[in-house]
Amino acid sequence: MNKFFDIYMDLRKKIEHAEFETGSLLPSEKTLSDHYKVSRETIRKALALLLEGGYIQKKQGKGSIVLDIRRFNFPVSGLTSFKELQDSQQIPNETIVIKNKLETIPEFLAEDLKVDPGREVISLIRLRKIAGEVVIMDKDYLFHDIIEQIPSEVAENSIYAYLENELGLNIAYAKKEFVVEAATREDHKLMDLKDDTHVVVVKSEVYLEDTRLFQYTESRHRLDRFRFVEFARRKHSL
Structure with a gap:
Protein backbone atom coordinates (compact mmCIF):
# COMPACT_ATOMS: atom_id res chain seq x y z
CA MET A 1 0.00 0.00 0.00
CA ASN A 2 1.26 3.51 -0.82
CA LYS A 3 2.47 5.46 2.19
CA PHE A 4 0.29 8.47 1.33
CA PHE A 5 -2.81 6.25 1.49
CA ASP A 6 -1.84 4.98 4.96
CA ILE A 7 -1.45 8.60 6.09
CA TYR A 8 -4.78 9.52 4.53
CA MET A 9 -6.50 6.68 6.39
CA ASP A 10 -4.87 7.68 9.68
CA LEU A 11 -5.87 11.34 9.30
CA ARG A 12 -9.38 10.37 8.20
CA LYS A 13 -9.78 8.18 11.29
CA LYS A 14 -8.67 11.05 13.52
CA ILE A 15 -11.18 13.40 11.89
CA GLU A 16 -13.98 10.83 12.20
CA HIS A 17 -13.16 10.34 15.89
CA ALA A 18 -13.05 14.13 16.47
CA GLU A 19 -9.35 14.24 17.31
CA PHE A 20 -9.42 17.10 14.82
CA GLU A 21 -12.62 19.05 15.42
CA THR A 22 -14.84 20.64 12.80
CA GLY A 23 -13.50 24.07 11.85
CA SER A 24 -10.02 23.42 13.22
CA LEU A 25 -6.86 23.38 11.13
CA LEU A 26 -4.87 20.27 10.43
CA PRO A 27 -1.17 20.53 11.31
CA SER A 28 0.95 22.13 8.59
CA GLU A 29 2.44 20.06 5.78
CA LYS A 30 5.87 20.40 7.40
CA THR A 31 4.56 19.28 10.80
CA LEU A 32 2.81 16.29 9.21
CA SER A 33 5.85 15.34 7.13
CA ASP A 34 8.01 15.43 10.26
CA HIS A 35 5.44 13.41 12.22
CA TYR A 36 5.03 10.68 9.59
CA LYS A 37 8.68 10.87 8.46
CA VAL A 38 7.81 11.32 4.79
CA SER A 39 8.23 14.00 2.14
CA ARG A 40 5.87 16.95 1.87
CA GLU A 41 4.82 15.64 -1.55
CA THR A 42 3.57 12.44 0.14
CA ILE A 43 1.61 14.57 2.63
CA ARG A 44 0.11 16.58 -0.23
CA LYS A 45 -1.16 13.37 -1.84
CA ALA A 46 -2.78 12.30 1.44
CA LEU A 47 -4.39 15.73 1.85
CA ALA A 48 -5.68 15.57 -1.72
CA LEU A 49 -7.59 12.40 -0.83
CA LEU A 50 -9.06 14.08 2.25
CA LEU A 51 -10.09 17.01 0.07
CA GLU A 52 -11.78 14.74 -2.49
CA GLY A 53 -13.57 12.85 0.27
CA GLY A 54 -15.04 16.00 1.79
CA TYR A 55 -13.03 15.82 5.01
CA ILE A 56 -11.10 19.08 4.60
CA GLN A 57 -11.18 22.33 2.66
CA LYS A 58 -7.98 24.07 1.59
CA LYS A 59 -7.92 27.79 2.27
CA GLN A 60 -5.23 30.11 0.93
CA GLY A 61 -3.00 31.42 3.69
CA LYS A 62 -4.59 29.22 6.35
CA GLY A 63 -4.11 25.57 5.46
CA SER A 64 -6.44 22.58 5.68
CA ILE A 65 -9.71 23.24 7.50
CA VAL A 66 -11.61 20.23 8.90
CA LEU A 67 -15.18 20.05 7.56
CA ASP A 68 -18.37 18.83 9.21
CA ILE A 69 -18.53 15.09 8.45
CA ARG A 70 -21.84 14.38 10.16
CA ARG A 71 -23.27 13.68 6.72
Whole structure:
Protein backbone atom coordinates (compact mmCIF):
# COMPACT_ATOMS: atom_id res chain seq x y z
CA MET A 1 0.00 0.00 0.00
CA ASN A 2 1.26 3.51 -0.82
CA LYS A 3 2.47 5.46 2.19
CA PHE A 4 0.29 8.47 1.33
CA PHE A 5 -2.81 6.25 1.49
CA ASP A 6 -1.84 4.98 4.96
CA ILE A 7 -1.45 8.60 6.09
CA TYR A 8 -4.78 9.52 4.53
CA MET A 9 -6.50 6.68 6.39
CA ASP A 10 -4.87 7.68 9.68
CA LEU A 11 -5.87 11.34 9.30
CA ARG A 12 -9.38 10.37 8.20
CA LYS A 13 -9.78 8.18 11.29
CA LYS A 14 -8.67 11.05 13.52
CA ILE A 15 -11.18 13.40 11.89
CA GLU A 16 -13.98 10.83 12.20
CA HIS A 17 -13.16 10.34 15.89
CA ALA A 18 -13.05 14.13 16.47
CA GLU A 19 -9.35 14.24 17.31
CA PHE A 20 -9.42 17.10 14.82
CA GLU A 21 -12.62 19.05 15.42
CA THR A 22 -14.84 20.64 12.80
CA GLY A 23 -13.50 24.07 11.85
CA SER A 24 -10.02 23.42 13.22
CA LEU A 25 -6.86 23.38 11.13
CA LEU A 26 -4.87 20.27 10.43
CA PRO A 27 -1.17 20.53 11.31
CA SER A 28 0.95 22.13 8.59
CA GLU A 29 2.44 20.06 5.78
CA LYS A 30 5.87 20.40 7.40
CA THR A 31 4.56 19.28 10.80
CA LEU A 32 2.81 16.29 9.21
CA SER A 33 5.85 15.34 7.13
CA ASP A 34 8.01 15.43 10.26
CA HIS A 35 5.44 13.41 12.22
CA TYR A 36 5.03 10.68 9.59
CA LYS A 37 8.68 10.87 8.46
CA VAL A 38 7.81 11.32 4.79
CA SER A 39 8.23 14.00 2.14
CA ARG A 40 5.87 16.95 1.87
CA GLU A 41 4.82 15.64 -1.55
CA THR A 42 3.57 12.44 0.14
CA ILE A 43 1.61 14.57 2.63
CA ARG A 44 0.11 16.58 -0.23
CA LYS A 45 -1.16 13.37 -1.84
CA ALA A 46 -2.78 12.30 1.44
CA LEU A 47 -4.39 15.73 1.85
CA ALA A 48 -5.68 15.57 -1.72
CA LEU A 49 -7.59 12.40 -0.83
CA LEU A 50 -9.06 14.08 2.25
CA LEU A 51 -10.09 17.01 0.07
CA GLU A 52 -11.78 14.74 -2.49
CA GLY A 53 -13.57 12.85 0.27
CA GLY A 54 -15.04 16.00 1.79
CA TYR A 55 -13.03 15.82 5.01
CA ILE A 56 -11.10 19.08 4.60
CA GLN A 57 -11.18 22.33 2.66
CA LYS A 58 -7.98 24.07 1.59
CA LYS A 59 -7.92 27.79 2.27
CA GLN A 60 -5.23 30.11 0.93
CA GLY A 61 -3.00 31.42 3.69
CA LYS A 62 -4.59 29.22 6.35
CA GLY A 63 -4.11 25.57 5.46
CA SER A 64 -6.44 22.58 5.68
CA ILE A 65 -9.71 23.24 7.50
CA VAL A 66 -11.61 20.23 8.90
CA LEU A 67 -15.18 20.05 7.56
CA ASP A 68 -18.37 18.83 9.21
CA ILE A 69 -18.53 15.09 8.45
CA ARG A 70 -21.84 14.38 10.16
CA ARG A 71 -23.27 13.68 6.72
CA PHE A 72 -23.41 9.99 5.93
CA ASN A 73 -22.08 8.65 2.63
CA PHE A 74 -24.57 6.90 0.36
CA PRO A 75 -23.10 5.24 -2.74
CA VAL A 76 -24.69 6.22 -6.02
CA SER A 77 -24.08 2.81 -7.58
CA GLY A 78 -24.02 -0.60 -6.00
CA LEU A 79 -26.72 -2.42 -4.11
CA THR A 80 -26.19 -1.80 -0.41
CA SER A 81 -28.88 -2.04 2.24
CA PHE A 82 -29.26 0.64 4.90
CA LYS A 83 -28.26 -1.97 7.49
CA GLU A 84 -25.00 -2.59 5.63
CA LEU A 85 -24.34 1.15 5.37
CA GLN A 86 -25.10 1.53 9.07
CA ASP A 87 -22.62 -1.19 9.98
CA SER A 88 -19.86 0.03 7.64
CA GLN A 89 -20.11 3.68 8.73
CA GLN A 90 -21.06 3.02 12.35
CA ILE A 91 -24.28 5.01 12.05
CA PRO A 92 -26.26 4.89 15.31
CA ASN A 93 -29.88 4.57 14.24
CA GLU A 94 -33.31 3.19 14.92
CA THR A 95 -35.69 1.85 12.27
CA ILE A 96 -39.41 2.24 12.93
CA VAL A 97 -41.86 0.24 10.79
CA ILE A 98 -45.10 2.20 10.52
CA LYS A 99 -46.68 0.20 7.69
CA ASN A 100 -46.40 -3.47 6.64
CA LYS A 101 -49.46 -4.35 4.62
CA LEU A 102 -50.49 -6.47 1.65
CA GLU A 103 -52.32 -4.33 -0.90
CA THR A 104 -52.83 -3.75 -4.62
CA ILE A 105 -50.01 -1.85 -6.26
CA PRO A 106 -50.77 1.90 -6.53
CA GLU A 107 -52.11 2.80 -9.96
CA PHE A 108 -49.39 5.36 -10.71
CA LEU A 109 -46.68 2.84 -9.88
CA ALA A 110 -48.21 0.05 -11.96
CA GLU A 111 -48.25 2.43 -14.90
CA ASP A 112 -44.63 3.57 -14.35
CA LEU A 113 -43.34 0.01 -13.93
CA LYS A 114 -45.58 -1.37 -16.70
CA VAL A 115 -46.99 -4.18 -14.54
CA ASP A 116 -50.49 -5.57 -14.00
CA PRO A 117 -52.50 -2.91 -12.09
CA GLY A 118 -54.10 -5.69 -10.06
CA ARG A 119 -50.80 -7.11 -8.86
CA GLU A 120 -50.41 -7.40 -5.09
CA VAL A 121 -47.45 -5.93 -3.24
CA ILE A 122 -46.17 -5.85 0.31
CA SER A 123 -46.23 -2.14 1.11
CA LEU A 124 -43.72 -1.02 3.72
CA ILE A 125 -43.03 2.38 5.21
CA ARG A 126 -39.98 2.63 7.45
CA LEU A 127 -38.62 5.65 9.28
CA ARG A 128 -34.86 5.87 9.88
CA LYS A 129 -34.07 7.77 13.04
CA ILE A 130 -30.48 8.99 13.43
CA ALA A 131 -29.32 10.93 16.50
CA GLY A 132 -32.94 11.13 17.64
CA GLU A 133 -34.29 12.60 14.38
CA VAL A 134 -36.16 10.93 11.52
CA VAL A 135 -34.01 11.85 8.51
CA ILE A 136 -35.02 9.09 6.05
CA MET A 137 -38.38 7.67 5.06
CA ASP A 138 -38.23 4.45 3.01
CA LYS A 139 -41.32 3.43 1.05
CA ASP A 140 -40.97 -0.11 -0.32
CA TYR A 141 -43.20 -2.16 -2.58
CA LEU A 142 -42.26 -5.87 -2.87
CA PHE A 143 -44.17 -8.13 -5.26
CA HIS A 144 -46.20 -10.67 -3.32
CA ASP A 145 -46.01 -13.36 -5.99
CA ILE A 146 -42.24 -13.44 -5.40
CA ILE A 147 -42.09 -12.67 -1.67
CA GLU A 148 -44.91 -13.99 0.49
CA GLN A 149 -44.28 -11.83 3.53
CA ILE A 150 -41.77 -9.59 5.28
CA PRO A 151 -41.94 -9.99 9.07
CA SER A 152 -41.80 -6.61 10.79
CA GLU A 153 -38.75 -7.66 12.81
CA VAL A 154 -37.00 -8.31 9.49
CA ALA A 155 -38.07 -4.90 8.16
CA GLU A 156 -36.53 -3.34 11.27
CA ASN A 157 -33.25 -5.04 10.49
CA SER A 158 -32.22 -6.08 6.94
CA ILE A 159 -34.66 -7.12 4.23
CA TYR A 160 -31.86 -8.06 1.84
CA ALA A 161 -30.21 -10.38 4.36
CA TYR A 162 -33.58 -12.09 4.85
CA LEU A 163 -34.24 -12.44 1.11
CA GLU A 164 -30.79 -13.79 0.37
CA ASN A 165 -30.10 -15.91 3.43
CA GLU A 166 -33.59 -17.12 4.36
CA LEU A 167 -35.46 -17.17 1.05
CA GLY A 168 -32.48 -17.97 -1.18
CA LEU A 169 -33.17 -15.15 -3.66
CA ASN A 170 -30.26 -13.73 -5.64
CA ILE A 171 -30.45 -9.93 -5.80
CA ALA A 172 -28.56 -8.77 -8.89
CA TYR A 173 -28.99 -5.16 -9.98
CA ALA A 174 -31.03 -1.98 -9.73
CA LYS A 175 -32.03 1.02 -11.80
CA LYS A 176 -31.76 4.21 -9.72
CA GLU A 177 -33.01 7.74 -10.16
CA PHE A 178 -31.94 10.66 -7.95
CA VAL A 179 -34.19 13.73 -7.77
CA VAL A 180 -34.82 16.68 -5.49
CA GLU A 181 -38.52 17.13 -4.81
CA ALA A 182 -40.65 19.51 -2.81
CA ALA A 183 -41.37 17.99 0.60
CA THR A 184 -44.89 16.56 0.83
CA ARG A 185 -47.33 16.87 3.68
CA GLU A 186 -46.44 13.27 4.59
CA ASP A 187 -42.72 14.16 4.66
CA HIS A 188 -43.36 17.01 7.08
CA LYS A 189 -45.61 14.86 9.24
CA LEU A 190 -43.33 11.84 9.53
CA MET A 191 -39.82 13.30 9.19
CA ASP A 192 -37.91 15.88 11.19
CA LEU A 193 -37.37 18.30 8.32
CA LYS A 194 -37.00 21.50 10.36
CA ASP A 195 -37.33 24.35 7.86
CA ASP A 196 -36.46 22.28 4.79
CA THR A 197 -38.79 22.66 1.84
CA HIS A 198 -37.26 19.87 -0.27
CA VAL A 199 -35.96 16.32 0.11
CA VAL A 200 -33.58 14.15 -1.91
CA VAL A 201 -35.46 11.15 -3.30
CA VAL A 202 -33.77 7.97 -4.50
CA LYS A 203 -36.10 5.82 -6.62
CA SER A 204 -34.91 2.27 -7.23
CA GLU A 205 -36.20 -0.65 -9.27
CA VAL A 206 -34.46 -3.76 -7.94
CA TYR A 207 -34.11 -7.00 -9.91
CA LEU A 208 -33.23 -10.61 -9.19
CA GLU A 209 -30.54 -12.55 -11.00
CA ASP A 210 -33.20 -14.04 -13.29
CA THR A 211 -34.12 -10.42 -14.30
CA ARG A 212 -37.44 -10.38 -12.43
CA LEU A 213 -38.36 -7.03 -10.90
CA PHE A 214 -39.17 -7.75 -7.24
CA GLN A 215 -38.97 -4.39 -5.45
CA TYR A 216 -39.59 -0.71 -5.99
CA THR A 217 -38.21 1.63 -3.36
CA GLU A 218 -38.60 5.34 -2.81
CA SER A 219 -36.12 6.57 -0.20
CA ARG A 220 -36.69 10.15 0.94
CA HIS A 221 -33.73 11.88 2.60
CA ARG A 222 -33.38 15.08 4.61
CA LEU A 223 -31.02 17.36 2.71
CA ASP A 224 -28.46 18.20 5.38
CA ARG A 225 -27.45 14.74 6.65
CA PHE A 226 -26.29 12.90 3.54
CA ARG A 227 -23.97 13.10 0.62
CA PHE A 228 -24.23 10.78 -2.35
CA VAL A 229 -20.83 9.61 -3.49
CA GLU A 230 -19.28 7.63 -6.30
CA PHE A 231 -15.80 6.85 -7.54
CA ALA A 232 -15.47 7.53 -11.24
CA ARG A 233 -12.52 6.80 -13.51
CA ARG A 234 -12.20 8.45 -16.89
CA LYS A 235 -11.88 6.04 -19.79
CA HIS A 236 -9.18 7.03 -22.27
CA SER A 237 -9.37 6.24 -25.95
CA LEU A 238 -7.03 3.52 -27.17
